[in-house]
Amino acid sequence: MARTDAIVLGAGIVGTSVALHLAKRGMAVALVDRAGVGEETSYGNSGVIEGSTILPPAFPSSLTGLLRVALKRASEANYHLSFLPQVAPWLMAFRANSRPQRIAETARLNRPLFARALAEHETLMAESGATQYLRNTGWMKLYRSERAFADLEPEFALAREFGLPLDALDAAGARKLEPSLNPVFKRVVFWPKAASVSNPLAVTRAYAARFAKLGGITLNGDARSLHRAGRGWRVETDEGALDAPEVVVALGPWAPDLLKPLGLKLPMAVKRGYHRHFRAEGEAMLARPVVDVEYGYLITPMEQGIRLTTGAEFAARDAAPTPVQFDRLMPQARKLFPLGERADDKTWVGSRPCFPDSRPVIGRAPGLSGIWLAIGHAHWGLTLGPITGVLLGQMMAGETPFCDPKPYMAERFL
Numbered sequence: 586m587a588r589t590d591a592i593v594l595g596a597g598i599v600g601t602s603v604a605l606h607l608a609k610r611g612m613a614v615a616l617v618d619r620a621g622v623g624e625e626t627s628y629g630n631s632g633v634i635e636g637s638t639i640l641p642p643a644f645p646s647s648l649t650g651l652l653r654v655a656l657k658r659a660s661e662a663n664y665h666l667s668f669l670p671q672v673a674p675w676l677m678a679f680r681a682n683s684r685p686q687r688i689a690e691t692a693r694l695n696r697p698l699f700a701r702a703l704a705e706h707e708t709l710m711a712e713s714g715a716t717q718y719l720r721n722t723g724w725m726k727l728y729r730s731e732r733a734f735a736d737l738e739p740e741f742a743l744a745r746e747f748g749l750p751l752d753a754l755d756a757a758g759a760r761k762l763e764p765s766l767n768p769v770f771k772r773v774v775f776w777p778k779a780a781s782v783s784n785p786l787a788v789t790r791a792y793a794a795r796f797a798k799l800g801g802i803t804l805n806g807d808a809r810s811l812h813r814a815g816r817g818w819r820v821e822t823d824e825g826a827l828d829a830p831e832v833v834v835a836l837g838p839w840a841p842d843l844l845k846p847l848g849l850k851l852p853m854a855v856k857r858g859y860h861r862h863f864r865a866e867g868e869a870m871l872a873r874p875v876v877d878v879e880y881g882y883l884i885t886p887m888e889q890g891i892r893l894t895t896g897a898e899f900a901a902r903d904a905a906p907t908p909v910q911f912d913r914l915m916p917q918a919r920k921l922f923p924l925g926e927r928a929d930d931k932t933w934v935g936s937r938p939c940f941p942d943s944r945p946v947i948g949r950a951p952g953l954s955g956i957w958l959a960i961g962h963a964h965w966g967l968t969l970g971p972i973t974g975v976l977l978g979q980m981m982a983g984e985t986p987f988c989d990p991k992p993y994m995a996e997r998f999l
């Protein structure tokens with residue numbers, strides 16, 4: 586039986602970043618996953634490192650918006666009717682947290698993480714030889730109506746408070762940056778300080794390779810085999826049983842599968858999202874992620890082609906995929922950008938692990954000594970993986986954390 590200082594369960598971007606940070610501190614760490622490194626949610630995202638994210642996504646504030654979703658006319662969201670009773674308490678809590686004052690409070694509470702997110706990626710990329718995947722080209726949000734743009738004043742006020750630059754452009758200004766966009770939109774906000782990656786899977790794999798260079802081991806195993814052993818914890822892996830005094834749960838949307846049987850019930854739901862890849866027609870080019878805000882989708886250049894990702898779908902994590910949002914949004918996407926043939930033959934689906942207050946849980950697992958949590962990064966797990974590693978590393982080492990970790994504690998739900 587092997588013994589380590591810490592076992593990290595889940596090798597997505599969050600678990601891999603945590604494992605790497607612990608290894609950098611000289612700890613003997615094992616990273617355990619039942620699949621390959623970075624192959625689940627951390628594979629299929631939009632690749633945006635949102636150093637300039639301000640506001641979390643909110644519950645529709647207008648009756649019209651809500652009705653469009655309810656009647657399944659909205660391209661930005663979908664739901665499975667059969668899932669609504671199960672997710673109703675979470676949705677009510679999410680709605681309460683979507684009030685303007687609460688949203689601004691969430692932005693301020695999450696800010697310390699976002700403010701350092703890109704710098705931490707840059708550090709890890711430099712150490713891991715992964716800088717070729719990074720594009721410091723910002724991202725762009727397009728607004729087809731003046732009305733949608735007029736709603737942005739609270740976000741602009743927070744941007745000023747946080748010292749985040751932005752350029753409010755018209756269609757002509759946006760086309761100077763992205764000439765292949767058709768001017769079907771009126772207004773644009775360009776966030777120059779955001780970055781993106783051309784291959785999220787390759788980035789997580791590069792961080793895992795760096796972890797291995799520092800002596801970390803990656804093993805196959807089922808996290809649900811975790812049980813107490815003596816004064817620590819044991820997990821079964823393909824290489825045999827592994828013991829450690831400390832365990833980090835970084836299982837993304839699968840965290841409840843482990844935590845519930847251990848008696849820890851946290852209000853995590855998933856917002857599913859899909860992607861497809863397309864070739865660009867002719868000479869069309871895209872240099873950065875572009876969001877078509879009112880239709881709720883994003884297009885971004887990836888190594889595989891132009892990746893189009895969808896907004897939220899409220900459905901059971903393991904339910905069969907229902908990529909109906911593509912039917913609703915494709916005509917609009919094709920009007921915006923000359924998308925050609927599909928560059929893949931299947932539609933990817935993943936699950937954003939979300940708490941209703943749009944904050945991750947980073948810290949000790951209440952009532953489970955030796956267990957730490959790094960879960961619930963929602964729409965921003967790629968962005969926040971490395972900074973989560975920094976914060977958790979400091980907490981586990983008993984150092985003064987770089988920011989107040991209280992807003993991210995699981996206790997807020999108990």
Ligand SMILES: Cc1cc2nc3c(=O)[nH]c(=O)nc-3n(C[C@H](O)[C@H](O)[C@H](O)COP(=O)(O)OP(=O)(O)OC[C@H]3O[C@@H](n4cnc5c(N)ncnc54)[C@H](O)[C@@H]3O)c2cc1C
Pocket residue numbers: 594595596597598599600617618619620621622623624625626627628629630631632633634635806807808809835836837838839842857858859860894895935936937938959960961962963964965966967968969
């Ligand atoms: C469509 C879409 C677009 C997105 N775009 C962005 C974006 O642009 N920028 C951004 O920052 N974020 C984005 N996100 C969110 C981001 O992808 C997630 O927050 C992030 O990937 C979560 O990482 P994770 O490591 O927590 O989870 P995961 O990547 O899901 O990792 C969890 C790991 O746990 C493993 N696991 C599960 N169960 C077990 C078990 N029983 N035993 C062993 N291992 C197990 C899985 O195999 C997996 O490897 C997007 C998400 C989606 C769906």
